[in-house]
Amino acid sequence: MNKKLLTVNDAKKLDIGTVQEFYKNHISKSQLNFFKNFTFGNDVIQKAEGSYIYTSNKKILDLTGGIGVLNHGHNNKKILDERICFQEEKRMEVHKLFFSQYLAALSYNIAQILPGDLNRSFFPNSGAEAIEGAIKLAYKYYSGKRKYILHSDISFHGKTIAAASISGSEEINFDYQKISGVDKFIFNNFESLKKKVYEIKQKNEDCYAIIIEPLSASTLRKSDNDFLTQARDLCDKENIILIYDEIYSGWCKTGHLFNFLRSDTIPDILVYAKSFGGGKASISGYTTRDHIMLKAYDNSDDFSLQSSTYNGFGEECITAIEAINLIIENNYEKKSLENGETLRKILEETKKKFPNIIDEIRGSGSFYGFTLNNPFNEKIENLITQFIPIKTYRDKNFFKKLLCASIINQLYQDKNILTFGSFASDILFKVSPAIEIDKKDLEEFEIGLINVLKIGSLNLIGNFLKYKFSKK
Numbered sequence: 001m002n003k004k005l006l007t008v009n010d011a012k013k014l015d016i017g018t019v020q021e022f023y024k025n026h027i028s029k030s031q032l033n034f035f036k037n038f039t040f041g042n043d044v045i046q047k048a049e050g051s052y053i054y055t056s057n058k059k060i061l062d063l064t065g066g067i068g069v070l071n072h073g074h075n076n077k078k079i080l081d082e083r084i085c086f087q088e089e090k091r092m093e094v095h096k097l098f099f100s101q102y103l104a105a106l107s108y109n110i111a112q113i114l115p116g117d118l119n120r121s122f123f124p125n126s127g128a129e130a131i132e133g134a135i136k137l138a139y140k141y142y143s144g145k146r147k148y149i150l151h152s153d154i155s156f157h158g159k160t161i162a163a164a165s166i167s168g169s170e171e172i173n174f175d176y177q178k179i180s181g182v183d184k185f186i187f188n189n190f191e192s193l194k195k196k197v198y199e200i201k202q203k204n205e206d207c208y209a210i211i212i213e214p215l216s217a218s219t220l221r222k223s224d225n226d227f228l229t230q231a232r233d234l235c236d237k238e239n240i241i242l243i244y245d246e247i248y249s250g251w252c253k254t255g256h257l258f259n260f261l262r263s264d265t266i267p268d269i270l271v272y273a274k275s276f277g278g279g280k281a282s283i284s285g286y287t288t289r290d291h292i293m294l295k296a297y298d299n300s301d302d303f304s305l306q307s308s309t310y311n312g313f314g315e316e317c318i319t320a321i322e323a324i325n326l327i328i329e330n331n332y333e334k335k336s337l338e339n340g341e342t343l344r345k346i347l348e349e350t351k352k353k354f355p356n357i358i359d360e361i362r363g364s365g366s367f368y369g370f371t372l373n374n375p376f377n378e379k380i381e382n383l384i385t386q387f388i389p390i391k392t393y394r395d396k397n398f399f400k401k402l403l404c405a406s407i408i409n410q411l412y413q414d415k416n417i418l419t420f421g422s423f424a425s426d427i428l429f430k431v432s433p434a435i436e437i438d439k440k441d442l443e444e445f446e447i448g449l450i451n452v453l454k455i456g457s458l459n460l461i462g463n464f465l466k467y468k469f470s471k472k
């Protein structure tokens with residue numbers, strides 16, 4: 001081959017024009033066109049540390065927390081040190097024929113921190129893969145004799161075929177062919193859940209599992225403690241496996257180590273990911289009760305049904321061990337709840353100043369957001385929509401999305417503050433900072449947000465559109 005390949009050093013030096021060109025030609029033109037609308041889509045990042053990211057000339061306060069991954073902040077020193085040490089000692093990363101002391105230690109630690117007999121774990125890489133594993137485990141537990149799994153109407157569990165099949169959220173906006181035996185209930189509505197379970201029984205069928213997000217990460221809506229208790233009782237009565245998805249809400253993101261610990265329920269399978277990898281390792285997991293794992297897989301024919309090439313890699317496991325130790329030693333639970341108090345106060349004060357923009361404040365711990373009011377009255381909306389393609393306008397949330405995107409862009413452009421939004425069934429402006437964030441950084445966010453909202457909805461949207469068209 002006589003074509004020249006880029007080295008890692010070449011990659012580090014690519015300018016934004018070349019990066020965008022490579023995205024256009026080798027990744028996705030539409031992805032490029034979408035993110036180019038935002039100021040951050042036109043920056044290249046040099047490095048990241050704690051709650052900050054750096055371009056060649058800007059220091060940006062990252063309040064996205066890596067969308068759930070960065071409870072420990074960017075490049076946490078203790079996590080980096082453990083990884084460097086592991087590499088320098090030339091530890092064996094993978095060999096499926098030897099037992100791994102790292103995998104053993106991580107599984108042991110997880111069993112120590114989780115309640116009840118949640119003792120048996122498996123560690124793949126992505127959240128969706130862990131969800132797939134949980135579905136498969138529950139199905140196998142009933143030897144394929146039970147056919148149904150129930151999920152909520154606003155759930156998001158990932159983008160692989162099985163995880164997407166049980167995702168009610170509009171985040172999955174294409175109707176993929178689903179796995180069979182899937183039905184949905186209304187989020188946080190026990191009557192709806194119970195009705196589904198007994199409708200299925202009337203057909204002489206049974207549910208093998210019910211999957212719940214104790215806190216829905218896409219919408220920041222909470223399942224009430226009563227709902228969780230009733231769901232747990234129903235699962236006990238009907239021998240249904242209860243799965244909690246804490247992929248985003250886990251590891252103290254919403255205050256407690258896991259969000260479900262605010263209730264007195266314990267799931268049969270707990271699924272987690274994101275900050276489990278300390279912002280450095282691609283590792284997820286599910287943990288189940290002894291009898292479930294023993295019946296499903298613990299026999300000589302079936303134990304290998306649960307494995308994948310990269311599951312339980314050494315460096316991923318030691319990173320998760322360190323990540324968990326830091327969470328416990330540094331009392332992330334307390335820190336996250338304190339961040340939550342500050343964030344709630346900031347957002348409530350800001351809402352008082354801008355009630356026409358901020359609608360409902362939602363969240364808990366280091367994960368907050370607000371829904372937005374429609375920026376236009378009906379008359380102005382009708383006027384503007386004359387110039388908008390029909391398909392776009394049919395989206396009832398179009399103007400809220402536009403306003404949310406405009407706030408996010410202005411905060412970044414004027415204040416060097418990175419935030420994000422959720423554009424599923426509810427449009428939410430979100431902040432999800434690292435748990436290790438300084439209080440002064442949250443105060444900087446408060447000042448930045450107030451100054452940006454002072455610009456007013458119409459001007460914010462105008463600025464955003466001006467920026468968008470300048471990048472065409």
Ligand SMILES: Cc1ncc(COP(=O)(O)O)c(C=O)c1O
Nearest residue numbers: 126127128156157158217247248
């Ligand atoms: C609640 C929840 N479940 C599942 C997933 C899927 O995880 P992953 O993107 O790692 O596949 C996500 C990702 O954002 C999530 O927030």
